[in-house]
Every structure is written in structure tokens, then in C-alpha cells.
Amino acid sequence: MSNALLDFSALPAFDRIQPADVGPAVDALLEKANAALETVTAPDFPAEWNAIAKVLDVATEQLGIAWGSVSHLNSVADTPELRAAYNAALPQVTEFWTRLGADERLYAKYKAIDPAALNAEQQRAHHNAIRNFVLSGAELTGPAKERFAQIQERQAELSQKFSENALDATDAFAYYATAEELEGVPADVQQAALAAAKAEGKDGYKLTLKMPCYLPVMQFAQRADLREKLYRAFVTRASEQAEGDACKFDNTALINEILALRKEEAQLLGYANFGEVSVVPKMAKSPAEVIHFLRDLAHRARPYAEKDVADMREFARAELGLAAPEAWDWPYIAEKLKEARYAFSEQEVKQYFTAPKVLAGLFKIIETLFEVAIRRDSAPVWHPSVEFYRIERNGELVGQFYLDQPARTGKRGGAWMDDVRTRWLRPDTGKLQTPVAHLVCNFADGVDDKPALLTHDDVITLFHEFGHGLHHMLTQVNERDVSGIGGVEWDAVELPSQFMENFCWEWDVLKHMTAHVETGESLPRALFDKMIAAKNFQAGMQTLRQIEFALFDMLLHTEHDPADDVMPLLAKVRDEVAVLQPPAFSRTPHTFSHIFAGGYAAGYYSYKWAEVLSADAYAAFEETVGADGQPSIETGRRYRKAILEAGGSRPAMESFKEFRGREPQLDALLRHQGMSQ
Incomplete structure (x- = not known):
């Protein structure tokens, strides 16, 4: 088939998909999906689950697979041509899904389906579908419905642009360091940087803001001026604080518009704010419950975080001669302290x-x-x-x-x-x-x-x-x-x-997955024991950092006025939660893709919420471990059947209780992270 995106005979033809395929494929698949929608919403079409699925779901799945392939390539193999093709088709695709989710004829058809005629899985899917129709504006009419659709389309454009700016701002930075500047940086990182510079025909060592390069430099580079250079570039990415030409990737205006549109969307649906909309399909009952959960956890973690910082300050002063550490010094201090302590x-x-x-x-x-x-x-x-x-x-x-x-x-x-x-x-x-x-x-x-x-x-x-x-x-x-993962509550996923x-x-797991790059020897038990001793190193600080992001996210979508700058709110959250304050030029929100381009809006708390579930679930394995140190196959089987195999076919709490025999408890998380008395 000449257009690889229209070939559904096997898995996506990723090796053949071309940017020129995108427009024609999307046009053809949208035509097919629209025809299917008209068919199933006709007055004489039966209000039956399988009958609708056979026509509409089959057509929309093809659209979903093809567009999913394009979106995936846009994330892992971005080129100017693919980006242009993706952006050209994005409004049409967004318009279709928005219209489908809000189609009152289809909503009426689903409401007319008799749940008693469905099996348990279909009943759950039907329940979710009715809820999602409401959240997608199916009960809106006239100008409100039109505005809702416009908001969805604009949000899709803004999120894509936010993501592009974050990627481009990251890719745009390069610093060609000398060997002297890289003193302390691991040899393999230096080799990769040298190879990257050579590939461009340049002298020196190419340093970038990609994590495999950035993080080791921050942890190991002895030169504070080098750490400062990379730190400044990293925390000002995609913001007005970026140096020189990099300002063109500024996400400030996009952030403000995205937040305004989300608030408007929530109010069209009858909610006070986007945080309220966000929790409707989640385990948490309200934004207030989430905020209470985060603040409670912050309160418990704070004494440990304060001790983490005090330890670092003392070590920096006594061992490194740093009386007043800067933001770019902390990863270096932490690594040196870890090495000294463990x-x-x-x-x-x-x-x-x-x-x-x-x-x-x-x-x-x-x-x-x-x-x-x-x-x-x-x-x-x-x-x-x-x-x-x-x-x-x-x-x-x-x-x-x-x-x-x-x-x-x-x-x-x-x-x-x-x-x-x-x-x-x-x-x-x-x-x-x-x-x-x-x-x-x-x-x-x-x-x-x-x-x-x-x-x-x-x-x-x-x-x-x-x-x-x-x-x-x-x-x-x-x-x-x-x-x-379909239908699984976002805070349980x-x-x-x-x-x-x-x-x-x-x-007993790690010893089977290690082999020294030079000698082939397994990880020594003595080194593993040191890793275990260091496992919860700075767990208090790390917990507060995650809570800082999560609380900022939820307050941003509940209490914040989108007309205002987001930075004062972040400063307020940091005053409440953080034990280390970054410099005023830091612009964390501007690359916070999880909430502005990744589906975690008013949902970033899900990581900490799910950690409670996962720690408690893992405790079941700790309780049943064999004398040989191997996890219980029987416990693994129960977990597989209760959690993994059940997917979204029932509420996550039901799946958890089937596995654990009770509701989750916070104690296991605090114990796993070394924060229990």
C-alpha cells in the first residue's frame, strides 16, 4: 500500500511512514470515521453496544492507530517535515474527537443502551462512556457547545507548541568544554561528549541539557563555573530568562492561555475550576482531599528533609569549603556527601x-x-x-x-x-x-x-x-x-x-542483572549493601520536591487566577513546602510538560497517591518472601490476576482490596522511604 498509515494488515509500518502520508491518511480516516458516526446515530440504528462498536469503534480505532503512529514519531524522531505535517493535521483530528465526545445523538444512543444486556466489562465501559460524554460537553448546547469545541482545539495546539518549545530549547543548547573544565566528570560521559563534538567537526567536548549529560556534570564536575553555566541554561529553558536567542522558545504566554482555557472549560461544564473537573474520573473525591493528602505527607516528611539540608550544609562547609552553597552546588554536594557517608x-x-x-x-x-x-x-x-x-x-x-x-x-x-x-x-x-x-x-x-x-x-x-x-x-x-490501562483512574495508573x-x-534480583563492563563480574554484595544503606538518602527532600510540584499543580488549577503570573504562586508553595529555594531566575513551570502537555493537569499528585498503593502492594511480597529470598510466585499470581489482568474493568480500589484484603495504608510508604518512627 503506497500510504503506510492506511495499512492495517499488520503492525504500523514505522520504517515506511513519510510526512507526506500524514495529510492524505488523516483525511481518508476522518471521512471513514465521520461516515461511521452518521451511521450509528441514525434514528433507526439499534441502541446496542456491539452494534455500535462494530461500526464506530472499528473506524475510530483505525484513526487512533494511524494518528498514534504519527504522534509517536513526532516524539521519538522529530523532523521539521514531520512536525509540519503533524501540526497541519492536529486541528482536524482534535476537532473530530471533540465533536465525537460531545455528540448529543451518540450520547442519546448510549443512554438508551440497556445496561442489563451487557456483561460486567461492558457495563463498566458504558458507565465510563456516559461520564465522559458529560465531561466532553455532550450536555452543552448552542454557543456554549461551540465554544467548548474551540477550547479543545486551541488547547491541543498550545500543548503541542509547549512541548515543541521545551524540546527545541533543550536541543538548542550546546557548550563545547575543554578537558580541564571536565575534571571530575565520569569517563564515559566525557567520551560521549567528545564523540558528539567530533561528529559535528568541532573541538572540545559537547555538553547538552539532555539528562545523560546534564545530570552527571551537575553531580561530578569540580568546576563550579561549569555547573553554573549548565544549571542556568537548564532551569531557564523555554522562558523569558533564557540567554540570547533562546528566548524565542518562551512558554510564558502559552502557560497563561492554557490555564485560562482550562478554567473556562470547567465553568462551561458547571464546575468552579479545572481541579474539580480533573478529579471526577479519579480515585480522589475532591481537590480538597488531594491538597490535604499532600500537606499531611509534607508535614510528615519535613523533619527528615530539614535534616537532609542541615547535613549537606555542614558537609559543604567542613569538607568542601563551601560556606554559602549556590543552587548549582547542591547536586555536587549531595553526591560528595553520599560518597563520603556510604x-x-x-x-x-x-x-x-x-x-x-x-x-x-x-x-x-x-x-x-x-x-x-x-x-x-x-x-x-x-x-x-x-x-x-x-x-x-x-x-x-x-x-x-x-x-x-x-x-x-x-x-x-x-x-x-x-x-x-x-x-x-x-x-x-x-x-x-x-x-x-x-x-x-x-x-x-x-x-x-x-x-x-x-x-x-x-x-x-x-x-x-x-x-x-x-x-x-x-x-x-x-x-x-x-x-x-484503559479506564483505570489516573491516580491509580x-x-x-x-x-x-x-x-x-x-x-536476589539485582545479582542476576549486573556484569561489570570490563571484568564481567556481578555487583559485589558489599557494594549492594552500601546502596541499600544509601537507598533513602535525602528521601525527605525528594518527597518534598514531588509534593512541591503536585501542590503547585493543584493550586494552579483551583485557586490561581489565570490572568496572573504563575511564579508568585510557585514561590508561595515553595515557602510552605520546600527546604531549599532555587534562585529567582529559575523557571520550572516552563518545561513542566506533565501538566501543560502530558495529561497530568491537576493530576500530578497521582505519583505520590499511587506510591501509597504500590508500597502497600509490595509489602504483600515482603510478607511472603521465601527462605531463599525469592518472591512468592503465589503472591505474584494473585497480584497479576487482581491488578494487572483486571485493568480498568472495575474501580481501582476494588482491585486493590481484592489483592490486599483491605484499603491501602500510608505506613508502608513511610517505612519504605525511611520516614517512619
Whole structure:
């Protein structure tokens, strides 16, 4: 087929998709989806779940898969041509989904469906659909409905531009350092920087704001002036504080307009603010409950955070000669203190975590605990470094996933899981469709034929994203909209991802996933014991940092006037929560893509909320661990069936209680993070 985006015979043809395919494919698929919408909303079309799904859901799924492929490539292989094609089609796609969600004829058809005629999965999906119609403006009429649609389209444009500015501002920065300036920076980071400069035909070492480069420089570079240079560039990205030409990526106006539109949207729907809208489909009952949860946790964590800062100040003064540390000194001080206190460094640990060995170890724990097999598979990919795998149980295909690990230009930062397609007993063919996921990270790549080395934080990130992937791929739900992560409350969706992180601290797991890059030896037990001793190093500070983001996010969407600058609110939150104040020029909100371009608006608290669930869930494994230190297969089976396989087919609290036998408790989280008395 000449247009790769219109080929649904197999997995997306990522190796053949061209920017020129986007417009024609979107036009054709929108025409098809619109025709399906007209068919099912005709007066004589039956108000039956499967009848509607057979026509409308099949057509919209094709649109979703094709547009999902374009969006994915826009995130991992951005080019000027693809970006232009994506932005040209974005308004049409947004308009369709907005109109579909607010179509009063379709809403009436769904309301006419008899829930008694549906199975339990369909009933849950039907319940969610009715709720989502209301939140999508289906009950609005006249000018209010038109305005609601305009808001959705404009928000999509603004979020995309926000994301582009954050990416471009990150990619635009480069500093070519000398060898002398890089004193203290790990050898592999220096090698990668040298190779990057050489590839451009330039002298020196190319330093960027991508995490695999930025973070090690901040932690290890002995030159404070170098740390300051990178820090200033990093915290002023996409803001009016950026130096020189980089100001053109300023996100200030976008932030203000996004917030104004969200407030207007909420008021059109009859809510006081966007925070109230956000919690409707979540576990939390109200913004007030979220704010109370965050402030309670902040109160409990504060004494530990204050001690963390006091320790650093004393160490900086006594050992490093820094009487008045600056913002760019803290990561360096923290790393030096960690090395002094626990007699090891992240750099020492990193030598044992080669990417292939880590992956093999991750697969081993997944295969053992969840009784599956992971095998290499083949599919078209968008970059040579992308791998493709299949998951099987008893020889039968359960799911598949793409794994894209290295950071590179044109790939947005961070790590994420996204769905390619969902498990679904298809109404058009009667056949079971298996789920497929994208698992994306941004790790340093290997240099000079050596395997990539991961920090322990990288390992945790990999396990985290696989937790999301397993939630998507191991589901046994056959109804598309509540299959896998579909229909799972947003503040519970991080449970499986954060749950998996715990295994990164288990000796019987780690010893199988380490091999020194030079000697091949496993991680020494003595070094692991030091890592465990340091596990909760600065846990108080880290907890308050997350609460700072979450509280700022919720107050921004409840109490803040969108006409005002957001920085005074952030300062107020920091005065209440933070134990370290960044400089006045710092502009954290301007790259806060989670809430301005990533679906976490008035929902960033979900990370801490779900940590309570995941810590308590993992406690069940701690309580049933075998004498040999291995996790209980029986507990793994119960977790798989109650949490992973159930997906969104029932409320998350019901799934949790089925697994744990009770509601979650905060104690496990505080204990895991060393903050319990």
C-alpha cells in the first residue's frame, strides 16, 4: 500500500511512514470515521453496544492507530517535515474527537443502551462512556457547545507548541568544554561528549541539557563555573530568562492561555475550576482531599528533609569549603556527601549495569513472577536501536512491545509507555486482538563498541515503564475501553509502575542483572549493601520536591487566577513546602510538560497517591518472601490476576482490596522511604 498509515494488515509500518502520508491518511480516516458516526446515530440504528462498536469503534480505532503512529514519531524522531505535517493535521483530528465526545445523538444512543444486556466489562465501559460524554460537553448546547469545541482545539495546539518549545530549547543548547573544565566528570560521559563534538567537526567536548549529560556534570564536575553555566541554561529553558536567542522558545504566554482555557472549560461544564473537573474520573473525591493528602505527607516528611539540608550544609562547609552553597552546588554536594557517608559513588555502581544485562535481569523477574516468556520478535521500527519483543504464556501470544532506550536529537526527554493497540475481542471479526506497547527511555548510548551503562536511577526508570507496559499487556479484559490501562483512574495508573521499582532494591534480583563492563563480574554484595544503606538518602527532600510540584499543580488549577503570573504562586508553595529555594531566575513551570502537555493537569499528585498503593502492594511480597529470598510466585499470581489482568474493568480500589484484603495504608510508604518512627 503506497500510504503506510492506511495499512492495517499488520503492525504500523514505522520504517515506511513519510510526512507526506500524514495529510492524505488523516483525511481518508476522518471521512471513514465521520461516515461511521452518521451511521450509528441514525434514528433507526439499534441502541446496542456491539452494534455500535462494530461500526464506530472499528473506524475510530483505525484513526487512533494511524494518528498514534504519527504522534509517536513526532516524539521519538522529530523532523521539521514531520512536525509540519503533524501540526497541519492536529486541528482536524482534535476537532473530530471533540465533536465525537460531545455528540448529543451518540450520547442519546448510549443512554438508551440497556445496561442489563451487557456483561460486567461492558457495563463498566458504558458507565465510563456516559461520564465522559458529560465531561466532553455532550450536555452543552448552542454557543456554549461551540465554544467548548474551540477550547479543545486551541488547547491541543498550545500543548503541542509547549512541548515543541521545551524540546527545541533543550536541543538548542550546546557548550563545547575543554578537558580541564571536565575534571571530575565520569569517563564515559566525557567520551560521549567528545564523540558528539567530533561528529559535528568541532573541538572540545559537547555538553547538552539532555539528562545523560546534564545530570552527571551537575553531580561530578569540580568546576563550579561549569555547573553554573549548565544549571542556568537548564532551569531557564523555554522562558523569558533564557540567554540570547533562546528566548524565542518562551512558554510564558502559552502557560497563561492554557490555564485560562482550562478554567473556562470547567465553568462551561458547571464546575468552579479545572481541579474539580480533573478529579471526577479519579480515585480522589475532591481537590480538597488531594491538597490535604499532600500537606499531611509534607508535614510528615519535613523533619527528615530539614535534616537532609542541615547535613549537606555542614558537609559543604567542613569538607568542601563551601560556606554559602549556590543552587548549582547542591547536586555536587549531595553526591560528595553520599560518597563520603556510604563509601561509593553512582559512577562506581554504573559500571555493573550494562544495558543488555539489566534487560535480561528485568525479563527474568517478569518471567518468573508473572509466569510468562519474553522472546525477541520482529516488526518495522523507526530507528536501528529500537528492539521488538513478544510476551507469551503457555506458548500463546499475550502482548508485544517496542523498546527504545537511547537518548538522541529529535527525541523528547523523559521516559514513557504508550499503547500502539489494545487487547480487544473485535466486534467486526470476533477475533481476539492482542495488545502492543511502546516503552521509551532516554539513556546514554554505548560508546566505542561498549554496551551502554545505566545508572541505578536509569534501572529504576526502566522497571517503572515496564510496570506500565505489563499493566497494558497482561490484561485479560476483552472490552477495549477498560482493557489494560484503559479506564483505570489516573491516580491509580502509577501503581503497577511504581510497584516494579521495588525489585531494583532486591539482592536476589539485582545479582542476576549486573556484569561489570570490563571484568564481567556481578555487583559485589558489599557494594549492594552500601546502596541499600544509601537507598533513602535525602528521601525527605525528594518527597518534598514531588509534593512541591503536585501542590503547585493543584493550586494552579483551583485557586490561581489565570490572568496572573504563575511564579508568585510557585514561590508561595515553595515557602510552605520546600527546604531549599532555587534562585529567582529559575523557571520550572516552563518545561513542566506533565501538566501543560502530558495529561497530568491537576493530576500530578497521582505519583505520590499511587506510591501509597504500590508500597502497600509490595509489602504483600515482603510478607511472603521465601527462605531463599525469592518472591512468592503465589503472591505474584494473585497480584497479576487482581491488578494487572483486571485493568480498568472495575474501580481501582476494588482491585486493590481484592489483592490486599483491605484499603491501602500510608505506613508502608513511610517505612519504605525511611520516614517512619
